[in-house]
Amino acid sequence: MPATSASTCPPPSPPCRASPMKLSTVSRSRLNLRPLDWTGLERRFMNESELETLVALVASVKPKGVLEFGVNTGRTSKAILRHVPGIQCYQGIDVLPGYVTERLVQRKEVPEDPGHLARGDSRFHLVLSAQGSLDLTAADLQRCDAAFIDGDHGRRAVEHDSRLARQLVRPGGIIIWHDYHDLGNVDVREVLHEQAAAGANIQHVKGTWLAFERVAG
Numbered sequence: 001m002p003a004t005s006a007s008t009c010p011p012p013s014p015p016c017r018a019s020p021m022k023l024s025t026v027s028r029s030r031l032n033l034r035p036l037d038w039t040g041l042e043r044r045f046m047n048e049s050e051l052e053t054l055v056a057l058v059a060s061v062k063p064k065g066v067l068e069f070g071v072n073t074g075r076t077s078k079a080i081l082r083h084v085p086g087i088q089c090y091q092g093i094d095v096l097p098g099y100v101t102e103r104l105v106q107r108k109e110v111p112e113d114p115g116h117l118a119r120g121d122s123r124f125h126l127v128l129s130a131q132g133s134l135d136l137t138a139a140d141l142q143r144c145d146a147a148f149i150d151g152d153h154g155r156r157a158v159e160h161d162s163r164l165a166r167q168l169v170r171p172g173g174i175i176i177w178h179d180y181h182d183l184g185n186v187d188v189r190e191v192l193h194e195q196a197a198a199g200a201n202i203q204h205v206k207g208t209w210l211a212f213e214r215v216a217g
């Protein structure tokens with residue numbers, strides 16, 4: 001008689017929700033991080049050295065056009081415009097008051113005065129809409145060389161913004177996502193794992209919540 005009869009077998013494990021795969025990683029020492037001038041910039045929403053990492057990633061493609069999903073106050077837009085030479089056009093998208101983010105953790109992030117920190121720069125163009133990027137198609141935006149996806153971190157928007165970025169970023173450019181982490185309160189990680197499993201070459205910058213994909217040139 002077998003040691004374990006059918007009646008004593010443990011029940012099958014429930015299906016695993018979070019995909020177990022990991023993205024390949026790049027260390028920050030492989031990127032050209034430079035100190036930033038933080039004058040007039042707030043530190044909200046970014047962990048230690050993340051803004052420096054993001055600026056290095058954007059600068060690595062020498063962009064003429066940059067697109068940011070979810071500009072909030074415009075702090076990151078201002079930092080990128082200040083530190084990355086050669087940018088001619090910076091499009092920043094956000095929502096109108098009253099928008100409700102898919103994930104609870106983001107519900108207090110909708111800004112009262114979106115983009116105000118970057119407004120004085122003539123290269124900065126604010127795109128506001130009731131549902132933000134979800135109201136937009138590629139025809140509503142200019143093509144660009146770097147896209148930073150940091151708007152609604154719910155599945156629907158992350159998938160939509162990734163699709164839009166892939167339509168808009170020119171060959172040789174870069175797509176960067178924020179909030180790639182395993183806290184479980186947003187959907188970025190799961191969506192990026194699915195995209196990587198489907199063949200996208202998305203890499204994680206070790207020690208940060210940033211992930212990126214270089215668009216084949």
Ligand SMILES: C[S@@+](CC[C@H](N)C(=O)[O-])C[C@H]1O[C@@H](n2cnc3c(N)ncnc32)[C@H](O)[C@@H]1O
Nearest residue numbers: 070071072076094095110131132133150151152
């Ligand atoms: C974490 S904050 C962005 C922080 C900003 N990128 C920075 O680095 O300072 C998220 C922003 O996304 C905006 N947002 C939420 N849903 C959006 C959507 N569907 N389209 C565009 N922006 C959205 C929020 O209003 C908020 O300003």
